[in-house]
Amino acid sequence: MKPKSMETQTTMLYMLGKIFLATKERWGKSMKAINEKTLVDSELRYRRLFEAAQDGILILDAETGDIKDVNPFLEKLLGYTQDEFISKKLWEVGAFKDIKASKNAFLALQKNEYIRYKDLPLRAKNGQLIQVEFVSNVYTEGREKVIQCNIRDISERKQAQDALLKSETILREQSVRDSLTGLFNRRYLEETLRREINRAARKKYTLGVIMLDIDNFKTINDTYGHPTGDMVLCEFSNIISRNIREEDIACRYGGDEFIVVLPDTSLQVTCERAEQILSLTGQMQVQIEDSTISELSTSIGISLYPDNGNTKGDILQTADMALYSAKNNGRGCMVLSDRSV
The missing domain is CATH 3.30.450.20 (PAS domain)
Structure with missing residues (x-):
């Protein structure tokens, strides 16, 4: 085969170059168009999402x-x-x-x-x-x-979170409150008294406990019925609530028995609170239909931490013994515990 001349080879390279450049230009224009279309499509999708x-x-x-x-x-x-x-x-x-x-x-x-x-x-x-x-x-x-x-x-x-929090708060409140009187219940008292005794021990102060019992309450229930008995319990609870400090803790301990815990309180202040409740109970009147229940009284036992005990059980036991003495002394009076456990 006869070899191609240099001129022929140059011509062929020239033609190939032109074809390449033309192809590159067309390819570049096509890619630019594709890129522009892709960009427009992308912006359109973004705008729709936006x-x-x-x-x-x-x-x-x-x-x-x-x-x-x-x-x-x-x-x-x-x-x-x-x-x-x-x-x-x-x-x-x-x-x-x-x-x-x-x-x-x-x-x-x-x-x-x-x-x-x-x-x-x-x-x-x-x-x-x-x-x-x-x-x-x-x-x-x-x-x-x-x-x-x-x-x-x-x-x-x-709103749902707030409602849940409110519901939890209400449930927590209901779990520690007596449903009839609104005072704290026995469960709360036992938790709180233990905590308050520990705090009193750390801070080196005294703590008073007043245990109260409505005298002859069974007779009221038997004579007038339980609804009237409930009215007496509520009115008695109001007397207690109105005559204690904000930091004091009033509880319905069970039946017609109540306890007040007085943190960081002297014996004198504890006795003054008890005397006030004792006096106001004697003035209490409960209206039922066309008659009035009056001449009510309460017996009170007082115990003091640390004089009468160092634990929750000790304090409640000595207060209960003082209350028992008040009942035996004719009711309608208060007795200060003279014992320690």
């Missing part, structure tokens, strides 16, 4: 804090129009004006690039306070840095 999102979204300029975009959900949630958002600083929008830390949070976001508030109150244009979760991130969009703020309405979740 406008359909069920969370509020704000886009801020990361340098100035100016709001660049806001989605329809946030406009509806807070009641502000797009014009009331765009080109304003975050802290210039009415919903955020009550948040003193808005500007400082923005500055911190510029530095840390992430901020989250789990429970943030925002005020809607109509004045309603809306609880939201607020999350902000910084990212790059082209050559610019922007801040995206995602704002989720957690009002229903917050």
